[in-house]
Amino acid sequence: MNRFNLDDEDVVVIVGAGAGGGTLAMRLTQAGRKVVLLEAGKYRTNDSFVNNEAWAGSHLIWNDPRTTSGDHPDVLAFPGVPATMGRGVGGTLQIWTGLTPRLKAHELRTRSVYGDVDGAGLADWPMDLDDIAPYYERAEQEIGTSHRHGRPPMPANNNYKVFANGAKALGYRLYATGPYATNVEPFDGRPGTIQDGFNMQGDRTGAKWTTLVREIPRAIATGLLDLRTDCQALTITLDAAGRADGVVYVDPDGVRRRQRASVVAIAGNAIETPRLLLMSAERRHPHGLANSSDLVGRYYTRHVTGYVLGHFERPVHMNRGENMAGILADEAKHEPARGFVGGYYLETVGLGPVAYATLLESVHREGPAFTERVEWYSHTAALWICGEDMPMPDNRVTLDESARDDFGNPIPHIHLDQHPNDAAMRNHAWDRGTALYEAVGALETTRAYGLPSGHNHGTTRMSADPNTGVVDEFGRCHDVPNLYVSDCSVFATSAAANPTLTLLALVHRQADHLLGIVSG
Known part of the structure; x- marks a missing residue:
């Protein structure tokens, strides 16, 4: 692996080695570009993962302190850890479930289709489904998504059979059991599934796609990736012309360094990305970098x-088999007669004992x-609800000046x-989930709110108009032409689908833009 000089002006600096950063690094290095990839966490191999929820919670999760406010049930239940995001090479993919549905056409036009929803800041994406479709195809083919492009379906486990x-x-x-x-x-080059449960704590076999097992190794193989962990x-x-020219970071020895850059791409997450932009405030950007619209950090979804949970007389063993290989899409539609706008998916989920007990404790206490x-x-x-939530301007990430991190x-x-729409949905x-389990003989059902969110988006929303967003359709900041955002924070609205596939499609499109394949 090369080690580029700190003053090398030809490198692209990417912050974050998760889904977005890892994919962008592979695309650029394979096209001959030099990349420095900065990752706050460690580089772990798959065989180092431990199928233990407590271990994963302390080793794979971003556990830096946050402060919270608001009346959302997740914030009230988990004020110290309101969001679950991975830390380390592979990012949140180290702990992701693997479902990969696509967005629907109406979800890219929520302002036009849903109309004026009181208290919500709905927005149309600055692109349509035809713009993304070829990149969905590419992403699905590269990650080997089941049910797509001739790939076989995932076998059904007991949890799915009850659900179906x-x-x-x-x-x-x-x-169906996918796309997965x-x-x-x-x-x-990766094995087939052994149907091991608990692989939300890291997939030891490598059967599950992550940038840790595919994109990062391929980028390293080019000789053009300088991966710096911890x-x-x-x-x-910024330089005198207002262009991004470097990233200041703390190395593993605690030394502050600055890597010079020709282009900077931030692929942190929907919390750390706006935080980095806000911390980069300077004379020309007194309220944070790329924040002339005052929208950095806003519209967090x-x-x-x-x-x-459906409790049955006979054993189910929901933990056996792939964690979330089951999805129901009939409710993922816009049908306001149900009492809300937007739609939702129902998805099977294999809960580990700790997560299961945490949910029960939130309902039955003791x-x-x-x-x-x-x-x-x-x-x-068990099934999980995944629905479109309403973007609100005051749902946001800001800097808490009263509390400081280790740096x-x-x-x-x-x-x-x-939002009231969220509660109604x-x-x-x-x-519907209760009725589904009762229809196949559940003795009892339990309803529970969510655990800390693993789907986090918004905070640097995309827009055609610089006054109504932070980045353009390619993730390029309106205010800084060579500064890009390459994570889910660019989502203009959340849609209902699990976000990873859409992020990959957007990053492949961004890579084509950076390489001059598509223009705009």
Whole structure:
């Protein structure tokens, strides 16, 4: 692996080695560009993962302190850790579930289709589905998505069989075990699934696609990637013309360094990316870099979520098999007669014992009601709600100047309120999930709010008009022409689909733009 000079003016500096940063690094290095990839976490190999929720929570998660405010149920339940984001090479992909649905056409036109929703800042994306479609195709083919491009479907586990039978009984039609980003059979140098549960704590086999197992190694193989781990980015610097010319970071020895850059791309996450832009305020950008619109950090979204647990007389063993290989799309539509705008998916989920107990505790608190249901673990099926939530301008990430991290910088403050549309959607989804399990003989069901969110977007939303967004359709900052954002914070709205596939499509499109393949 090369080690480029700190003063090398030809390198592209990418901050963050997750889905977006890893993919962009591969694309650029394979095209002959030199890349310095800064990652705040460690470089772990798959065989170092431990199938243990507590271990994963302390080793793979971004656990830096945050402060919170607002009335959202997730913030009230988890004020110290309101969001679950991965830290390390592979980013949140180290712990992701693997479902890869595409966005729908109406979800890119929410302002036009949904109309004026009181209290919400809906926006149309500055592109349509035809612009993204070829990049969806590329991403699905590269990660080996099941159910797509001739790839076989994921085999059904017991959790899915219960789910599918309930869906059929209710008259639903659009349910399947994918699309799913884990190999059903060997593909692209990776093995097929062994149907191991608990791989949200890191997939030891490498059957599940991540940039850790595919894009990063391919970028390294070019000889043009300089991957620097345990390096926390602090600020982005500008030259006299107002262009990004470097990134200041702290290296593993605690030394502050500055890497010169021809282009900078931030692929942190929907919290750390706006934080970095806000911390990079300078004379020409007194309120934060790329923030002339005052929208850096605003319109933070994270999906409407919740759980339904179905408790049965016979064993289910939901933990066996791929964690989330089951999705029902019939409710992912815009049908205001249901009492809300936008739609949602129901998705199977194999909960580990710690997550299962955490959900039960949020409902039953303690005593016999709690302990009895803990003992039902092997007889429980579970589904998760994933729905479009309403972007609100005051749901945002700001800097908490009263609290500092280990480097002396202000920590992120997250304000999150719940929109009435979100509550109405969750109630509808709870009712349908409950009915689904009751239709196949559940003795009892449990409804619970979500765990800390793993889907986080907004905060540097894209727009055609510089006054209504932070970046353009290619993720290029309106205010700084060679500064890009390459993560889910560019989403103009959340849509209902799990976000990773859309992010990959956007980053492939961004790479084509940087390489001069597409213009705009």
